[in-house]
Amino acid sequence: MENVDVAIVGAGIAGLACGVALSDAGFRVLVLEAADTPGGRARSWTDATTGDRVDIGPHILLSEYRNMLAWLERLGTASQVRWQRERFLTLVDPPHAPVAVRVGRLPPPLHMLPSMLAIPQLSLRDTLSNARLMWRIARLTPQALQALDGTTAEALLRADGVSPRYVDWFWRTAAMTVMNVPLNACSAAALLQLFRYLMGVGSYRVGFARVGLGDLYVPQAVRAIEAAGGRVRTSTQAASLRIDGDRATGLRLHDGTEIRARACVAAVPPAELADLLPPGCEASHPPFARLRDFAPSPYVSTYLWFDRVLGPARFWSNVWAPDRLNYDFYDLAHIRDDLVDRRSVIAANIIYSDRLPPLDDAAIIEATRRELCLHVPEAAHARLVHAAVHRIPMAIPAPFPGSEAMRPVAVTPIDGLVLAGDWLQTGLPVSMESAARAAALAAEAVCTSLGRPRTIVKPLPRVEGLFALAGRGRMP
Numbered sequence: 405m406e407n408v409d410v411a412i413v414g415a416g417i418a419g420l421a422c423g424v425a426l427s428d429a430g431f432r433v434l435v436l437e438a439a440d441t442p443g444g445r446a447r448s449w450t451d452a453t454t455g456d457r458v459d460i461g462p463h464i465l466l467s468e469y470r471n472m473l474a475w476l477e478r479l480g481t482a483s484q485v486r487w488q489r490e491r492f493l494t495l496v497d498p499p500h501a502p503v504a505v506r507v508g509r510l511p512p513p514l515h516m517l518p519s520m521l522a523i524p525q526l527s528l529r530d531t532l533s534n535a536r537l538m539w540r541i542a543r544l545t546p547q548a549l550q551a552l553d554g555t556t557a558e559a560l561l562r563a564d565g566v567s568p569r570y571v572d573w574f575w576r577t578a579a580m581t582v583m584n585v586p587l588n589a590c591s592a593a594a595l596l597q598l599f600r601y602l603m604g605v606g607s608y609r610v611g612f613a614r615v616g617l618g619d620l621y622v623p624q625a626v627r628a629i630e631a632a633g634g635r636v637r638t639s640t641q642a643a644s645l646r647i648d649g650d651r652a653t654g655l656r657l658h659d660g661t662e663i664r665a666r667a668c669v670a671a672v673p674p675a676e677l678a679d680l681l682p683p684g685c686e687a688s689h690p691p692f693a694r695l696r697d698f699a700p701s702p703y704v705s706t707y708l709w710f711d712r713v714l715g716p717a718r719f720w721s722n723v724w725a726p727d728r729l730n731y732d733f734y735d736l737a738h739i740r741d742d743l744v745d746r747r748s749v750i751a752a753n754i755i756y757s758d759r760l761p762p763l764d765d766a767a768i769i770e771a772t773r774r775e776l777c778l779h780v781p782e783a784a785h786a787r788l789v790h791a792a793v794h795r796i797p798m799a800i801p802a803p804f805p806g807s808e809a810m811r812p813v814a815v816t817p818i819d820g821l822v823l824a825g826d827w828l829q830t831g832l833p834v835s836m837e838s839a840a841r842a843a844a845l846a847a848e849a850v851c852t853s854l855g856r857p858r859t860i861v862k863p864l865p866r867v868e869g870l871f872a873l874a875g876r877g878r879m880p
Contacts, residue, residue: 408434408634410850411655411665413642413680416444417836418824419671420625420636421475421843422850425860427632428478429851434634434663436655438641441618442626445799446836448616453790454709456743457616460794461705462734462751463836464719465611468601470862471840479624485611486739488719492516492610495577496779497723500524511869513538513603525573533567540564541600542867542874553593553808557583560592576724580755581731583833584701585802594803598833604867610719612739645670645680645821652821655680667850671824671843673798674698691812698810698827700798704754706730706772709790713737714748714782722775729754729768730775750776750783756802757795765793800834801827814845820853822846831864 410426412419415437423433441447448459465472465485476482495503505519520531537560552560557579561571571587579587583595602608613620626636645668646654654664670677678686678695686692718738721731736749743749752772754760763771769791776783801807811829814822824846826839844861851858866872 405662405664406434407664408432409665409854410434410667410669411663412436412669412671412824413655414444414671414676414825415439415442415636415638416671416825417446417472417621417839418826418843418846419444419669420621420629421471421840422669422671422824422847423634423636424475424478424625424628425844425847426850427629427634429847429856429858430632431850431854431856432633433629434665435629435636436640436642436657436663437636437638440639441622442636442638443618443622445796446617447622448618451707451790451792453792456709456749457619457740458707458792459613459617459705459751461703461753461796461799462732463613463617465613465836467607467609467611468605468865469835469837469840470865471844472837474862475840475843476620479621479628481620481624484614484620486614488610488612492608494717494720494779495523495723496720497525497573498778502720502779507606507608510606512606512867512871513542513869515606515869516603520574523573526570530567530570530573533565533570537561537564537566538603539874541596541603542871544596544600549593549597550809552596553591554805555592556588556805557590557592557595558588560596561587573723577721577731580724580728581721583803584703584800585756585804586759589802589804591803591805591808593808594833597808597831600867600871601832601865604869604871605865606868612719612734614739614741642680644682647682647685647818650817651819665820666854667820667822669822669824669846669850671846673825674801674827677823685818689817691816694810698801698807699804701755701800701802702757703794703796703799704757704768705794705796706750706752706754706768707792707794708748708750708752708769708773708776708783708788710748710750710783711787711789712747713745714750714780714786717780720779722778728775729760729771731755733776733779735780747789748783748786750780752776755799765791768793803834814842815849822849822853 409431412435493505641658643658652668674695730752734751826834828842830838830841832838
């Protein structure tokens with residue numbers, strides 16, 4: 405039997421951020437991770453062939469990731485984020501010239517309008533066909549958002565009169581690159597909730613980790629937890645929660661070890677939480693009834709090492725096409741400090757990879773190089789030194805219609821059991837920021853239940869400009 409103040413299952417962003425917050429509050433924390441490396445779905449490791457640090461898949465950060473950035477400030481690594489100041493995103497759609505989407509000085513939601521009006525593939529009429537949709541987003545209420553959860557984003561766009569050309573060129577691209585599912589499989593509520601912030605806040609910038617993504621937070625978080633008397637144990641799998649009466653009192657591990665805790669935090673994906681619950685718990689407690697209904701959005705992330713720097717491009721996305729494999733591309737030679745001016749390491753994401761027929765690694769590498777050449781033709785002539793394919797069964801829970809209503813809050817009906825994870829109700833789409841915000845919500849709940857209340861959660865971004873005027877008194 406081992407006794408701790410708080411036992412946390414899962415050492416991804418949510419578990420480690422919650423562990424640091426609770427350690428800072430004076431609690432002795434034990435974090436358990438089934439894998440041999442902390443970091444969860446944002447972990448990093450050293451590539452065995454090249455010695456370079458790689459991530460399970462490339463990610464961006466946004467300047468409005470308030471909880472994530474506050475956590476990095478706490479860990480002392482916020483300066484390790486490289487911010488892209490000159491443009492928000494580059495969209496690639498050959499044979500047309502790439503489109504640089506910039507955040508301008510007009511008030512939201514007009515701050516990106518000059519860039520959108522400069523897209524040759526879209527007419528002024530196509531762009532203005534979004535007016536009714538923008539009005540709907542600006543005037544959203546929580547009730548209206550909930551009512552849209554059962555509708556697909558594609559059906560809503562067509563009902564609001566968005567032109568087919570704009571739907572195909574912009575919204576299908578946005579659904580894949582931002583929502584991680586095809587437009588016809590995306591909850592309208594999830595899409596509108598995200599774009600309420602993207603179009604309602606005018607200060608967004610894109611950032612990238614200058615080191616391995618996991619290196620931004622994993623070693624620092626482990627040190628912070630251990631400095632407060634806690635521990636992070638890897639290769640340690642929890643078998644079940646201990647529930648006495650209707651209170652969580654600890655965990656039982658697969659090796660038979662019993663962990664007794666004053667509070668437990670489950671910072672794992674929904675299906676893994678379902679496996680931890682005692683028999684009958686899913687049926688008797690409504691928040692747990694649909695844990696197994698969450699569906700994964702799988703990724704395939706491909707890394708390509710070349711013998712030279714291919715060009716100046718840092719980050720871009722291919723525009724949607726029926727046969728498109730990869731969407732977002734990153735050249736780590738212009739992002740990572742240890743790769744600057746050495747050689748290009750291209751990272752690319754095949755998003756929602758279940759939409760494709762089965763492909764072996766060689767076919768994925770060949771297709772990724774071919775799609776890379778759409779924007780970086782030098783890649784056809786450079787020598788490919790090394791390649792790696794990472795298959796990620798669940799990048800995020802897919803935002804299918806109905807999924808928003810399934811997202812539970814942090815506090816559960818079982819006294820002493822709190823949830824953390826990107827898939828909870830955080831007011832945000834599933835993302836690193838959602839994971840960090842859920843961790844703060846969980847830590848606040850535990851602090852309150854154990855008699856040490858404190859404020860940890862950072863507020864959601866406030867919409868600005870015309871969105872603020874149109875939506876005054878509506879969405880919080």
